[in-house]
Amino acid sequence: MPSVIVEWAGRCKDASARSELVARIAELGELSHGLIDPPPPLQRFSGVVSGRISITDRAFKTAPALLDRLDSPSEGHHAVESVRLDGVIFQLPDERGLHPTDVSFVFLGIDGDEEVQGVLVHPRDVSEMGYFGTKFHRGDDWVIDSCYLHLRYLFEGWMDRLLGWVKHYYVPDLWYWRHVDFPQYERFAGKDPENAAEREAAFAELKELLEGYGGL
Numbered sequence: 630m631p632s633v634i635v636e637w638a639g640r641c642k643d644a645s646a647r648s649e650l651v652a653r654i655a656e657l658g659e660l661s662h663g664l665i666d667p668p669p670p671l672q673r674f675s676g677v678v679s680g681r682i683s684i685t686d687r688a689f690k691t692a693p694a695l696l697d698r699l700d701s702p703s704e705g706h707h708a709v710e711s712v713r714l715d716g717v718i719f720q721l722p723d724e725r726g727l728h729p730t731d732v733s734f735v736f737l738g739i740d741g742d743e744e745v746q747g748v749l750v751h752p753r754d755v756s757e758m759g760y761f762g763t764k765f766h767r768g769d770d771w772v773i774d775s776c777y778l779h780l781r782y783l784f785e786g787w788m789d790r791l792l793g794w795v796k797h798y799y800v801p802d803l804w805y806w807r808h809v810d811f812p813q814y815e816r817f818a819g820k821d822p823e824n825a826a827e828r829e830a831a832f833a834e835l836k837e838l839l840e841g842y843g844g845l
Contacts, residue, residue, distance in 0.1 A: 632728060632781040635788050638690040639796075639803035641747040647736050650799040651716050653832065654734040657791075658719025660839055665722045674714035674735050674752065680770035682709045687775035688737070688750045691804050695745050712773065713738035714752055721784050722842065728779035732788075734795075737773060749800070751776045780807075787838050789813035794835060798828045 641647050655671060662668040683706045689696050699707035716735030723730050733751035753772045780788065789805075789812040796803035797817040805811060820827050 632779045633785060633807055634777055634779055635785070635792075635805070635807045636690075636775065636777040637749065637792050637795075637803060637805040638688075638775055639749050639800045640692050641736065641749075641800045641802065643747075646799050647715065647747055650795065651734060651736075654719070654732075655717045657835065657839060658717055658732075660836060661719050661721055664840075664842065665720065669720060672718040672731075674716050674718075676715075677711050677713050677740070678752070678771060679711040681768060682712055682771045682773060683707070683769045684709060684712075684737075684750075684773040685775065688773050689748060690775055691802060692748060695748070698742060698745055709739070711740070712771075713740060714750075718751070721778075723783055725781075728781070730778060730780075730784075732778065733776045749776055749803075750774065783842070786813070787835070790816070790831075790838070791835055793817055794828075794831050797822055798831075 641650070655673070658671045662671065684699060686693070686696060686705045686707075696707065699709065714735050714737060716733070718731050718733045718735060721730035721732060731751070733749075735750055735752055737745070737748040737750045737752075739745040751774045753774055755769045755772060758772070778788075785807065789807060792803065792805040793811070793814045793816065796805065796811075796814065797820065801822070817831075822828075
């Protein structure tokens with residue numbers, strides 16, 4: 630069976646919900662990195678990033694109308710000089726090294742534009758993108774892209790659970806996909822999004838499955 634692509638996109642305009650979610654994702658990230666030898670640091674963002682920044686159309690998958698607020702595109706990219714990024718990127722452990730396993734929960738904002746706030750993105754430092762950075766993003770410092778990763782057997786079910794948990798308790802606008810839209814989201818049917826005990830029980834299950842290396 631070939632690798633599968635997991636995609637997610639959405640927007641959270643509630644600053645307190647974004648902050649709480651990032652803290653919980655960082656907790657999972659630290660746990661995940663503890664399973665990698667040697668443990669890499671989390672990639673954290675908190676503040677304004679400036680330079681030659683290219684935002685892809687894909688980054689606004691669930692809010693394409695917001696693209697009209699950016700500069701005119703050039704082959705699906707929009708040039709900006711600065712963005713606000715708040716969030717964290719962590720890696721899932723996979724000794725096979727088949728694909729990058731970066732999981733991004735970073736929220737994009739543009740100062741002075743309240744509408745473009747809280748869009749989930751994957752910021753990529755062009756200097757670390759190797760051949761693809763040189764070929765497709767020459768002259769850029771950062772690319773703000775959509776959130777996705779390739780998986781093969783490991784963590785497929787776990788990512789379904791994680792993204793369903795994020796959607797149900799923090800980002801109702803979240804769209805996610807693995808073969809189909811919203812895989813395994815039915816497990817949250819009938820659960821109150823405001824019920825902290827149920828939220829924490831589901832989070833504890835995510836941690837337990839992660840420690841067991843994937844929750845396949």
